Amino acid sequence: MYFNEEHQALRRTVRKFIDTEINPYMDQWEQTTAPLHELFKKMGDLGLLGIRYEEKYGGMGLDYWFETVFLEELGHIAGMGVSTAICVQTHMATPAIAEFGSEYLKETYLRPAIAGEMVSAIAVTEPDAGSDVAAIKTRARRDGDHYLINGSKLYITNGVQADFLTLLARTSDEPGHHSFGLFVVPTNLPGFSVGKKLDKVGLRSSDTALLHFDDVPVPAQNLIGQEGEGFIMQMKQFQHERFCTLPSAVTMCEDMIKMTMEHLRQRVVFGKPLATRQVLRHRMVDWLTEIEALRHLTYHIVRMKQAGQDATREVSMGKLMAGRLVRNVADGCVQMHGGMGFINETLIARCFRDSRVLSIGAGADEVMSEVIARLSGF
């Protein structure tokens, strides 16, 4: 209904890339972490890291429908670790540079990120501040033509491999939301260190790190937009981060159902294939119905974005729904696989481990509920 031959051509390109350049390596990358420089260069060569970004900086200059096609296809990756790493590059660490960054920042960081020549990460969360972003303590103190960054960032996806971080830091002690700056921080500066690569329950093909900053001298020209406006810019950037989880969640849920139906057809219990049991088929139907609702909330959001409308409330609803649905489907599909669902080597077990984070990262369910409540006037 919404997609023409050009969209389908992009869909085929992304699907082929996933089938040939990602999925055959996923088992290995779950053990070792995906090599992002190598992977992103290949994606950059196909233009896949800059679908909506301006052609001037190497992007494709396409609209939200093309972006949605790309994100839907990412849901076919056999593990959310790699799709998350890709989305950090395309939807979490670079939108603010594209929207508010200077020409210098776009040429120096956005262009190579789109080309896949630099790996990026988004550094907001800290040991003492996750849901409450305004509680961050990492400090950026102006020192001549530099800012000196001090503090720590926790759970930073791509943090071990990143060439630069888009980092939120406090620039003054004034209360309120105008005391922050959003900076592009190259990771080759003195004083930067990776404290630890974290051992996660899921997303094992992606690296997630604790990072330390000890008087890291960041050139003042690496400030995105105006000092004091970092928090507002990051809130806007979060909208891209949250939206990108929706289309891939729809695809991932459909894939989990497909692989589980396959199992139910093969598995004979009490003399009949499990697929003949109405109770199981109906449970699948309940999920399919919810998936269809999520898909069309996603398309509603795309229409709003195309029309230039603020979709914060709807994106928050979608993120809340996606997190709950993907977890629910993964858990139910594991149940239908029986013992096999609990064996690490099965894909459904990986989906189960990976899906858990969707209700935590990019704004936890409770945070989404608060945003929706506020924007609904209660």
Ligand SMILES: Cc1cc2nc3c(=O)[nH]c(=O)nc-3n(C[C@H](O)[C@H](O)[C@H](O)COP(=O)(O)OP(=O)(O)OC[C@H]3O[C@@H](n4cnc5c(N)ncnc54)[C@H](O)[C@@H]3O)c2cc1C
């Ligand atoms: C695998 C992974 C990758 C991540 N990648 C990144 C990244 O790349 N960059 C980055 O900056 N961050 C990243 N994060 C951090 C993530 O965004 C945070 O974990 C998330 O925002 C929650 O913060 P927290 O962990 O500090 O939980 P807390 O803020 O301590 O919250 C704990 C729980 O309490 C709930 N809660 C909080 N406030 C309320 C309230 N008022 N009422 C009711 N319940 C409440 C929360 O919803 C949550 O369930 C990542 C996290 C994970 C696990």
